[in-house]
Amino acid sequence: MTGWHASDIPDQSGRTAVVTGANSGIGYVTARELARRGARVLLACRSEARGKEAESRISSEVPGAAVEFVPLDLGDLSSVREFAAAYPGERLDLLINNAGVMALPYTTTADGFETQFGVNHLGHFALTGLLLPKLMDTPGARVITVSSGFHALSNIDIGDLNSERGYRRWIAYGRSKTANLLFVHELARSLKAAGSGVVAAAAHPGYASTNLQTAGVRMEGRRRAERVVELGNRVMAQSAEMGALPTLYAATAPRVRPDSFTGPKLLGWRGAPARSWRARWTLDDVAGERLWVASEQLTGVTYDALKG
Secondary structure (H helix, E strand, C coil), rough: CCCCCCCHCCCCCCCCEECCCCCCCHHHHHHHHHHCCCCCCEECCCCCCHHHHHHHHHHHHHCCCCEEEEEEECHHHHHHHHHCCCCCCCCCCCCECCCCCCCCCCCEEECCCCCHHHHHHHHHHHHHHHHHHHHHHCCEEEEEEEECCCHHCCCCCCCCCCCCCCHHHHHHHHHHHHHHHHHHHHHHHHHHCCCCCCEEEEEEECCCCCCHHHHHHHHHHCHHHHHHHHHHCCCCCCCCCCCCCCHHHHHCCCCCCCCCCCEEEECCCCEEEEEHHHHHHCCCHHHHHHHHHHHHHHHHCHHHHHHC
């Protein structure tokens, strides 16, 4: 994958992709580049205004692009169920679990889950489970979940998934990103056991300049901290275009292996896509199984398609 760029994306004509959080950052770039190569792309976004704006921007940048905004709030399981129930069409080639929040002050989702765990993991767990039958019926389908190098901050605490015994925003973020990788690990194992050809893999953008970094401090009105983060983005981060490449590689490149983790080549920070380091705990079969069971109980979504 040395030197792999968006121009290396294979033709995607006839394929359908769902990209969560497609209104900005790496999600927007991912959706735009898939559309540029011929895919029909559903922009799954919480904000109707930002989602429709993204639809308009992509249509302007890629004339003839087949893109459509569809509302999805990953922090509200009723919205996730509505999205899946209304999904248009029979085939789904790519599900890109991209949307996320980072280092927010303590808040909860509509269903009462700690927001980072609820949005970053549980929302995508439910969405994937509800859409899995369509993925399994589509030859060559892939599920790509965007994690982060910050997963290394912490393993999950299976006894305190919602940080009820104490909340530290960065530890909670790291745990949600570890949950992403454990989910991919267990999903890949389960798909193989079921004899399915669906590929479940993970990616991360390294340090990419997006609005993800400023959301938490902006929520708290910490203007000085926001300016510091913005300066860091300008000086040290790579562009959203570069940050999206690991996701695009995992989604489209030939011979991507199940449970692989793709990130930027240079120290996992920036550069072209490459195999990325991951903490040992993200490959723990027992932890993956326990998180899976807990996630089914918390969301009420069971992966019946994997049970024959």
